[in-house]
Amino acid sequence: MKPSRFAHTLVAATLSLTLASSALADSFSASSGFSGNNLPDLGTAAVNTFSLEKENQIGDAYMRVIRASAPVVNDPVLNQYLTELGNKLVAHASDVKTPFYFFVLQNDEINAFAFFGGHVGIHTGLFLNADNESELASVLAHEITHVTQRHLARSFEAQEKTAPATVAGMLGAILLTIAAPQAGMAALATTQALSAQTKINYTRLHEKEADRIGMQVMVESGFDPNAAADFFGKLAARYRFTSKPPQMLLTHPLPESRITEARNRATRYPHKQVADSLNFQLAKARVQVRFSSYSEAAALSLFEQQLTKNSYSFKEAALYGKALALFRMEQYQQAEAIIDDLLKADPNNLFYLDTKSDLLAQRKDYDDAIAMLNAELALKPTSQVININLAHIYNEAGKEQQAIPLLEDMIFLDKSNPLPYQLLTDSYQKAGNKSMEFFVKAETLALAADYKGAIDQLNFAFRAAEGDKLQQARVEARIRQFKQAEQALESLK
Numbered sequence: 001m002k003p004s005r006f007a008h009t010l011v012a013a014t015l016s017l018t019l020a021s022s023a024l025a026d027s028f029s030a031s032s033g034f035s036g037n038n039l040p041d042l043g044t045a046a047v048n049t050f051s052l053e054k055e056n057q058i059g060d061a062y063m064r065v066i067r068a069s070a071p072v073v074n075d076p077v078l079n080q081y082l083t084e085l086g087n088k089l090v091a092h093a094s095d096v097k098t099p100f101y102f103f104v105l106q107n108d109e110i111n112a113f114a115f116f117g118g119h120v121g122i123h124t125g126l127f128l129n130a131d132n133e134s135e136l137a138s139v140l141a142h143e144i145t146h147v148t149q150r151h152l153a154r155s156f157e158a159q160e161k162t163a164p165a166t167v168a169g170m171l172g173a174i175l176l177t178i179a180a181p182q183a184g185m186a187a188l189a190t191t192q193a194l195s196a197q198t199k200i201n202y203t204r205l206h207e208k209e210a211d212r213i214g215m216q217v218m219v220e221s222g223f224d225p226n227a228a229a230d231f232f233g234k235l236a237a238r239y240r241f242t243s244k245p246p247q248m249l250l251t252h253p254l255p256e257s258r259i260t261e262a263r264n265r266a267t268r269y270p271h272k273q274v275a276d277s278l279n280f281q282l283a284k285a286r287v288q289v290r291f292s293s294y295s296e297a298a299a300l301s302l303f304e305q306q307l308t309k310n311s312y313s314f315k316e317a318a319l320y321g322k323a324l325a326l327f328r329m330e331q332y333q334q335a336e337a338i339i340d341d342l343l344k345a346d347p348n349n350l351f352y353l354d355t356k357s358d359l360l361a362q363r364k365d366y367d368d369a370i371a372m373l374n375a376e377l378a379l380k381p382t383s384q385v386i387n388i389n390l391a392h393i394y395n396e397a398g399k400e401q402q403a404i405p406l407l408e409d410m411i412f413l414d415k416s417n418p419l420p421y422q423l424l425t426d427s428y429q430k431a432g433n434k435s436m437e438f439f440v441k442a443e444t445l446a447l448a449a450d451y452k453g454a455i456d457q458l459n460f461a462f463r464a465a466e467g468d469k470l471q472q473a474r475v476e477a478r479i480r481q482f483k484q485a486e487q488a489l490e491s492l493k
Contacts, residue, residue, distance in 0.1 A: 052097050055150075059117020060416075061449075063101070066121070067418065068448035073104040073124065073291055074419050076388040077354045081283045085133070086120060089141050092220040094213075095148045101416065102140075106291045110235065114143040127287040129235070132313070133280035134218070134227035141214035141221070142228070149209055211258070215265055224274040229262035281314045282351040285321030289328060300325035316342060320351060327355065332362055348376065350385045357389040366397035382413065391423050400427040418447050435465035439475060442482070451486040455479055 066072060073079070079102075086102040100118035107123040114120045120143045122136075130136045211228070219225045236259060289299045303321040305311070312318040319338050326335035336359045342352045353376060360369035373390040380386050387406050394403035404427050410420040421444040428437035438461035442454040458479045465471040 055116040056098055057117075059098075059101075059115055059119050062115055063103075063117070063119055063416065064447060064449040066105075068450065071106040072418075073106050074417075075104070075286075075290070076384045076419060077351055078104055078283055078286060078291075079417075080350065080384045081279055082122070085137065085280075086140055086144070089137060089144055089217055089221050093141075093144055093148050093217045098147070100144065100147070104291075108293055112139045112143050114146045118147055120144060120147065124287045124291045127284045128292060130231060130280075130284070132224075132227070133277035134224040134274055135231040136280065137218050137221065137223045138214070138228035138231055141218040141223075142210045143214075144217065145210040145214040146206065149206070149213065207258075208261075211262060212265065215262070215269075219269050222274070224272075225266035225269045226263070229259055229266060232262065233259045276313050278314050278316060279351070281312075281317035282320050282349075285317050286324060286351065289321055289324040296325060296329045300329065316346070320355075323355060327358065332359060335359065348379065350380075350383065354385055354389060357393065361393055361396055364396075366393055369393045370397065370399075384410070384414075384417070384419075388419055388423065391420070391427070395423065395426050395430060398430070400430040403427045404431070416447065418444060421447065435461045435468070435471055435475070437461075438464060439478070442478065446482065446485075451482045455482050455486065458482065 082102045082104060086100055090096055090100050098118040100120060102120050102122075105121055105123050108125045108128060109123055110125040110129050112120070112122045112126060120140065122139065122143075126136060126139060130139075215225055215228055218228070285303070288294055288302065292299075294302065300322065303318050303325060306318040307315070307322065319342060323335045323338040323342075326332075326338070335355070339352055339356050339359065342349070343356060346352065353372070357369050357373060360366070360372070370390065370393055373386055373393065376383070376386045377390060387410050391403040391406045391410075394400060394406070404424065407420045407424040407427060410417070411424070414420075421440055425437055425440045425444065428434075428440060438457045442457035442461065445451075445454040445457060458475050462472055462475045462479070465475060
C-alpha cells in the first residue's frame with residue numbers, strides 16, 4: 001500500500017501532528033480508562049512545561065492517529081527484530097525516563113522520526129538503503145536521543161509562544177482527518193499549519209546534541225562509530241543534485257560540515273572491526289520481498305543474482321530472500337526446501353521459523369506446526385513471533401480455545417499491538433462468542449482512534465451478551481469511556 005502525499009507529510013512532519021495530538025491526550029488510554037475532563041482549550045493547546053506523564057499521553061494519542069492514517073507494518077518478525085535492536089541501544093542511553101516503542105511504516109522513502117512517549121518510527125526505506133546493522137543503529141540512536149533529551153517538548157514550547165493560532169489550525173485539521181481522512185487532507189493542505197510546519201522543527205543545537213550523544217550510545221552498544229557518517233554521506237552524495245531529496249534530508253539537513261563533524265567524532269573512539277548482523281540482513285531481505293516496490297519476479301531475480309555472483313553479506317540472507325520470493329510466487333516446495341536447509345543449520349532462528357510456520361499452514365499440516373512452535377515457546381515464552389504464529393495456527397486448526405489464552409497474555413504484556421487483538425477477534429468468532437468478538441473488535445478500532453466504530457461494536461457486544469449481567473456491565477463501562485473520548489474529539493473540532 002502506497003501512502004498518500006498527505007500521509008507521507010503526516011509522518012515526516014512529526015512535530016506538527018504531535019501538537020495537534022496533544023489536545024487528544026487525556027482521552028486516550030486503552031488500558032486504564034479515559035479522562036476527558038482535563039483537555040486544554042482550543043486556543044491553548046500547548047503548555048509551557050510538559051510533565052513526563054503528559055508526554056506519554058500525547059505519544060499514545062499520536063500513535064493512534066498514525067495507525068489510522070499511515071501504513072504501519074504489523075509484521076511480528078520485523079517488529080521483534082527492530083524492538084530488540086532499539087532496546088539494545090536504549091540500554092546504553094542516559095536520561096531514559098519512558099519506555100520506548102519502535103515501529104515500521106511501509107514506505108520506500110528514507111526517513112525516521114521520534115515523538116513523545118518514546119515512540120520511534122522508521123520507514124522500510126531505511127532497511128532498503130542501509131548496508132549493515134550499524135548504519136541502521138546510527139539512525140535509531142539519533143532518534144532515541146531526541147526522545148531522551150526531550151527535544152520535541154522544547155521545540156514545541158518555543159513554537160507555541162510565537163504561533164498559538166497556527167497550533168490551533170493544525171489541531172482542527174488533524175481532528176477532521178480522524179473523522180474524515182480525505183477532508184482532513186484537504187484541510188491540512190490549505191491551512192497555515194502546512195506552511196508553518198517547516199518552522200516547527202528541531203533546532204541545529206538539538207541536531208548536534210542528537211548526533212553527539214547518539215554516536216556515544218551507538219558505540220557503547222557495540223556498533224561502528226563510522227556508520228553514521230558513512231550512511232549520511234552516502235545519502236548526501238546520492239541526492240546532492242536532485243530536486244526532490246528524501247524526507248530525511250529535509251527534516252535532518254546534512255550540510256558537508258555536519259558529515260565532517262561526524263567523521264571527526266568517530267575518530268575519537270578506539271577503532272574496532274564490527275561484524276555485520278545476519279538478522280539485519282534477514283530483515284532487509286524480508287522488507288525487499290514483502291514490503292517494497294519489488295515485484296515477485298524482480299525480488300526472485302535480485303536474490304538469484306546475489307547467489308550467482310556471491311554478492312551478499314550472508315549467503316543465508318540471500319537464500320532466505322529467495323525462499324520468500326518463491327513463497328510469494330506460490331512455489332511452495334522449492335521455498336520449503338531452502339527453509340528446511342536453513343533451519344538445519346540454525347534451528348531457533350525466528351525468521352526461518354516464521355516462514356516454516358507459514359509453509360506448514362499453507363498445506364494444512366497443523367500438527368507439525370503446533371509441535372514446532374510449542375517447542376520454541378518453551379525456549380522463548382514471550383516471543384511475539386512464536387506466540388502470533390502459534391495462535392494463528394490454532395485458529396486455522398479449529399483449536400481457537402487454545403489460541404485465546406495465548407493472545408490474552410500477549411495483550412496483557414503489550415496493549416498497543418493490533419495483531420493480537422485481530423487474531424483474538426478471529427478466535428472468539430470461531431468459538432461462537434459473539435459478545436467477546438465484538439468487544440475485542442472495539443478495542444482494535446480504538447487503537448486507531450475510531451471511537452464511533454468502537455462504540456457501535458460495543459453496542460453489538462451488549463446485545464449479544466443478553467443474560468450475562470457481568471459482561472453487559474463491562475461493556476457498558478467501556479461504552480461510557482469511549483463516549484467520553486468521542487465527545488472530547490467533537491468539542492475540539
